[in-house]
C-alpha cells in the first residue's frame with residue numbers, strides 16, 4: 306500500500322492485493338477475522354506505529370483462512386495483541402499477593418490483572434481449569450509451533466477465549482462489536498444444539514440431515 310501525505314488525512318495512492326489464502330464465507334471464520342480487524346484498528350492511532358502489529362494481523366488472517374479451528378488463531382491473536390498493548394495477565398503468580406500458583410484451577414480477575422490464589426479469591430467464583438491456564442502460558446510465551454500442536458477441546462478453547470476477552474474488555478474503553486457478536490453466536494449454538502437432538506428422536510447430531 307502506498308500512502309501520500311495529505312493536508313489532514315493521508316491519501317491511499319496505490320494498493321496491491323497479495324496472493325494469500327482467502328477467508329471463505331463461513332460465519333465463524335469471518336467473525337474472528339472481523340475481531341482481528343476491529344482490534345488492530347483500535348490499537349492504532351494516526352502516525353503512531355505499533356511494532357509488530359502489521360505482521361501479527363496478517364499472520365492471524367492467514368491462519369484464519371487455513372486452520373480448521375478458527376478460534377485457535379483468534380485466541381492467539383488476542384493474546385499477542387494484549388501483550389503488545391502491555392496488558393498481558395499474570396499467569397504464574399497470584400495477581401494479588403504474588404505467590405506462585407499451584408497447578409490447579411484458579412479464578413481469573415481482569416481487575417486484579419490475572420489469576421488469583423485460593424486465599425485471594427471467592428470459592429463461589431468460576432475457576433479456570435489448569436489445562437486452559439497452561440494454554441494461556443503457551444500463548445503468552447509466543448510459542449506458536451507448540452500452540453499449533455496442542456489438542457484443544459471446545460471447552461478449553463471457550464475458557465481460553467473468555468479469559469482473553471475479559472482482559473481485553475477490561476482494558477479497552479469501548480466494547481468490541483465483533484466480540485459481542487461472537488459471544489452471541491456461541492450462546493445461540495449452545496441453545497439450539499441441545500433441544501434439537503431430542504426433537505429428532507435422540508439421534509446424534511452427526512446423523513442429522515442438513516436442512
Ligand SMILES: [Zn+2]
Pocket residue numbers: 399400401402403404421422423424425
Ligand atoms: Zn494470592
